[in-house]
Amino acid sequence: MAVGVFDSGLGGLTVLDAVTKRLPEVPFVYFADSAHAPYGVRDADDVFDLTCTATQRLFDAGCDLVILACNTASAAALRRMQESWVPHDKRVLGVFVPLIEALTERHWGDNSPPREVAVQHVALFATPATVRSRAFQRELAFRAIGVDVEAQACGGLVDAIEEGDMILAEALVRSHVDALKRKMPDPEAAILGCTHYPLMEEIFQDALGPEVSVYSQASLVAESLADYLDRHPQMRGPGSEAGFLTTGNPKKVSDHATHFLRRKITFEGA
Ligand code: DGL
Numbered sequence: 001m002a003v004g005v006f007d008s009g010l011g012g013l014t015v016l017d018a019v020t021k022r023l024p025e026v027p028f029v030y031f032a033d034s035a036h037a038p039y040g041v042r043d044a045d046d047v048f049d050l051t052c053t054a055t056q057r058l059f060d061a062g063c064d065l066v067i068l069a070c071n072t073a074s075a076a077a078l079r080r081m082q083e084s085w086v087p088h089d090k091r092v093l094g095v096f097v098p099l100i101e102a103l104t105e106r107h108w109g110d111n112s113p114p115r116e117v118a119v120q121h122v123a124l125f126a127t128p129a130t131v132r133s134r135a136f137q138r139e140l141a142f143r144a145i146g147v148d149v150e151a152q153a154c155g156g157l158v159d160a161i162e163e164g165d166m167i168l169a170e171a172l173v174r175s176h177v178d179a180l181k182r183k184m185p186d187p188e189a190a191i192l193g194c195t196h197y198p199l200m201e202e203i204f205q206d207a208l209g210p211e212v213s214v215y216s217q218a219s220l221v222a223e224s225l226a227d228y229l230d231r232h233p234q235m236r237g238p239g240s241e242a243g244f245l246t247t248g249n250p251k252k253v254s255d256h257a258t259h260f261l262r263r264k265i266t267f268e269g270a
Contacts, residue, residue: 002239004058012069034248040127062239
């Protein structure tokens with residue numbers, strides 16, 4: 001009954017942590033494509049190829065359902081994967097839609113026409129590839145009208161987090177928030193549209209100010225996954241072992257992961 005969770009690196013651990021707490025009986029297999037991170041500076045073909053390779057490895061580990069806990073892959077590759085690559089007995093889901101449903105006050109499967117929602121000025125912080133894809137704005141436009149989105153591509157932030165350089169990561173968060181505020185001085189809500197960024201959530205909140213609601217994906221994705229597995233129990237795959245796989249250096253990735261999640265995490269080579 002294993003379920004796969006994929007990210008380019010450590011960011012998806014924020015999602016893994018939440019889904020593990022919400023569904024403690026499910027063994028999750030986590031895949032970090034650390035050798036190829038960051039994805040956010042790659043083109044869409046490259047992200048597609050890398051994401052398919054990683055997802056196949058999770059299918060091979062006994063997962064029939066894989067969560068792309070990576071906004072860059074969800075934005076740049078998911079639709080193409082679903083249309084042309086995912087075998088008929090497997091499923092791949094992204095992390096965008098649960099977030100947008102929360103922002104637009106919708107429940108799963110509510111396909112009613114777009115309508116006005118409470119927030120009107122939304123700041124989006126994401127990787128350069130996610131910002132370039134405009135996937136967030138597209139998904140939002142299906143559900144809401146009159147929402148002004150200002151996107152800030154946070155170059156360098158994923159690399160700093162992957163390297164564990166938290167001083168640089170904090171400086172980058174503050175300068176990206178400043179840059180965003182020059183374009184949109186008073187956002188009502190901020191979306192952390194990269195799964196690495198919740199590791200810096202306190203700094204984002206501090207730099208944005210207490211009046212801005214900061215949305216991050218982990219708990220929203222966990223609720224959606226629980227709901228999905230209730231409705232599709234057959235998508236719990238045949239695997240029975242939880243585990244952590246990486247294309248990077250297992251010792252280095254394990255050390256950084258242990259530091260972030262504050263519990264012992266041991267990665268093996270993928
Ligand atoms: N954590 C990923 C995301 O949510 C990918 C970041 C990257 O590799 O650039 O976008």
